[in-house]
Amino acid sequence: MVVIEPQTQAGSPWWRGAVVYQVYVRSFADGSGDGIGDIAGVRARLPYIRDLGVDAIWFNPWYVSPQADGGYDVADYRDIDPAFGTLAEAEALTEEAHTLGLRVIVDIVPNHCSDRHPWFQAALAASPGSAERDRFLFRPGRGASGDEPPNNWSSNFGGSAWTRVTEQDGTPGEWYLHLFAPEQPDFNWANAEVRAEFESVLRFWLDRGADGFRIDVANALVKAPGLPDLAPTAAARAGDDRPYEDQDGVHEIWREWRRVTDSYPGDRVLVGEVWVRDRERYARYLRSDELHAAFTFDLVRSPWGGVPMRKVIDTSRETHRLVGAPASWVLSNHDVPRHVTRYGRADTSFDFGHAQLGVPTDRELGTRRARAAALLTLALPGGAYVYQGDELGLWEVEDLPDEVRQDPMWRRSAHTDGVRDGCRVPMPWSGDEPPFGFSAPGAASPWLPQPAEWKGLTAEAQVGAESSMLSLYRDVLRLRRATPGLGDGPMAWSPSDPNVLAFTRGDGFACVVNMSDHSVPLPPHDEILLASGPLDVDGLPTDTAAWLRLDR
Numbered sequence: 001m002v003v004i005e006p007q008t009q010a011g012s013p014w015w016r017g018a019v020v021y022q023v024y025v026r027s028f029a030d031g032s033g034d035g036i037g038d039i040a041g042v043r044a045r046l047p048y049i050r051d052l053g054v055d056a057i058w059f060n061p062w063y064v065s066p067q068a069d070g071g072y073d074v075a076d077y078r079d080i081d082p083a084f085g086t087l088a089e090a091e092a093l094t095e096e097a098h099t100l101g102l103r104v105i106v107d108i109v110p111n112h113c114s115d116r117h118p119w120f121q122a123a124l125a126a127s128p129g130s131a132e133r134d135r136f137l138f139r140p141g142r143g144a145s146g147d148e149p150p151n152n153w154s155s156n157f158g159g160s161a162w163t164r165v166t167e168q169d170g171t172p173g174e175w176y177l178h179l180f181a182p183e184q185p186d187f188n189w190a191n192a193e194v195r196a197e198f199e200s201v202l203r204f205w206l207d208r209g210a211d212g213f214r215i216d217v218a219n220a221l222v223k224a225p226g227l228p229d230l231a232p233t234a235a236a237r238a239g240d241d242r243p244y245e246d247q248d249g250v251h252e253i254w255r256e257w258r259r260v261t262d263s264y265p266g267d268r269v270l271v272g273e274v275w276v277r278d279r280e281r282y283a284r285y286l287r288s289d290e291l292h293a294a295f296t297f298d299l300v301r302s303p304w305g306g307v308p309m310r311k312v313i314d315t316s317r318e319t320h321r322l323v324g325a326p327a328s329w330v331l332s333n334h335d336v337p338r339h340v341t342r343y344g345r346a347d348t349s350f351d352f353g354h355a356q357l358g359v360p361t362d363r364e365l366g367t368r369r370a371r372a373a374a375l376l377t378l379a380l381p382g383g384a385y386v387y388q389g390d391e392l393g394l395w396e397v398e399d400l401p402d403e404v405r406q407d408p409m410w411r412r413s414a415h416t417d418g419v420r421d422g423c424r425v426p427m428p429w430s431g432d433e434p435p436f437g438f439s440a441p442g443a444a445s446p447w448l449p450q451p452a453e454w455k456g457l458t459a460e461a462q463v464g465a466e467s468s469m470l471s472l473y474r475d476v477l478r479l480r481r482a483t484p485g486l487g488d489g490p491m492a493w494s495p496s497d498p499n500v501l502a503f504t505r506g507d508g509f510a511c512v513v514n515m516s517d518h519s520v521p522l523p524p525h526d527e528i529l530l531a532s533g534p535l536d537v538d539g540l541p542t543d544t545a546a547w548l549r550l551d552r
């Protein structure tokens with residue numbers, strides 16, 4: 001038996017073992033009847049989230065935004081987009097969530113803002129070399145007339161990472177950097193005003209009761225001095241060693257932010273979106289004076305299977321142990337194809353930039369595996385994220401008509417990479433046909449069309465139904481709360497077939513996930529607490545998981 005040491009013991013802060021429910025506000029519930037989800041819709045559905053049994057909610061960006069990238073283009077960090085509601089409603093929502101015992105994590109987008117942000121508008125109106133431009137990354141172009149971009153960096157959404165502006169006198173002028181869409185200019189984090197502004201924005205939301213922040217692209221804020229070309233090396237192409245990612249200077253920012261959250265009462269947290277492959281470099285973000293947690297994306301990338309997933313779990317445990325931080329397991333979010341769909345494909349791994357749309361999938365298989373995956377991730381040490389709709393077993397909507405797609409990635413990649421609208425389709429709540437209770441009767445159609453087949457997946461259809469995904473999630477989360485060894489703390493592998501993941505937690509709890517192609521016997525146990533599917537005469541069938549109370 002391989003024993004993996006404990007990280008912390010009982011009494012550890014809430015976020016080390018929290019289950020966080022991710023609410024994509026635009027697609028959760030529409031209170032105003034315009035076909036777009038909003039804060040009123042979330043408030044009406046808060047009891048649903050409480051009943052699910054999670055500890056906290058992370059809200060995707062709700063700020064004033066032209067919505068060029070689903071709100072990740074922020075025009076005002078201190079107010080709510082009118083499509084979603086008002087600041088007073090966000091405050092009321094936070095209070096109501098707290099009353100129900102749910103913490104609130106706000107999404108903060110510090111790498112870039114909207115091109116409509118007053119600072120960027122002021123930068124456009126000002127001249128090269130001005131203080132206004134210094135808040136962003138403006139540079140002269142290359143070539144005799146400056147008509148080539150300042151360097152060879154590409155945007156994450158395709159095309160150059162630079163856009164040229166027209167100066168006030170009408171002449172072609174400087175270029176500005178945008179690692180994402182042109183509507184998302186990157187801030188210059190070497191600028192003291194930028195740092196002070198974000199500290200003030202953090203305080204603004206902390207003062208309104210936020211329990212923490214999910215930090216967008218937390219590895220990209222600082223760029224290499226001189227903005228050098230991306231070297232044509234394999235490492236740079238593979239995503240390591242890029243001059244616009246994971247620069248050492250970024251850690252000073254997280255130390256500053258940590259000082260801010262630490263100065264508030266209660267355990268306020270910083271959760272980073274850190275897509276850094278190198279394990280040791282990833283761990284640096286989680287040092288005790290930096291971020292509290294970061295998404296553990298390894299299972300999103302990993303193919304389904306005992307061998308690769310055991311490796312992911314071990315590597316993640318070792319990585320987090322370097323700095324004493326908890327893992328935060330993720331299966332799906334608003335950027336990746338839903339795992340019911342991924343797990344039904346021949347290739348179950350995921351990576352950005354690999355065309356995935358329309359790859360055949362077996363949804364029944366994917367659903368069976370998704371059920372097992374819920375038992376796996378919620379039994380692993382650390383915290384976990386549940387993306388809205390995971391608990392309903394929603395699949396990726398792959399046949400959206402081109403004209404309704406809104407993801408800038410879809411447009412800028414010339415329709416080759418369209419992975420992100422299909423996981424953002426509005427939630428089905430009730431009834432037999434779209435909008436499935438997402439909006440009240442008579443409202444505008446949902447901003448993305450829902451598949452008619454979701455009729456069987458509405459929350460109403462699933463609540464109380466014994467074998468539904470929703471019932472499974474509720475049972476799993478209830479048991480997780482009731483079982484002291486789960487969440488943060490030690491785990492130990494038990495001997496098993498390499499294609500079976502079997503481990504124990506705490507005092508007499510075991511999780512067994514069978515990813516082999518045959519049924520396997522369960523270890524001796526007192527009680528089967530929960531199984532993701534029916535057992536058979538030989539024990540635990542393929543792609544099925546069980547939670548057990550072991551013989552004492």
Ligand code: TEU
Binds near residue numbers: 069334
């Ligand atoms: O995502 C950042 C990010 O790097 C990826 O998830 C991104 O989709 C991928 O790299 C594309 O190649 C965050 C948000 O989660 C995403 O929704 C935003 O679009 C992005 O930042 C920009 O703010």
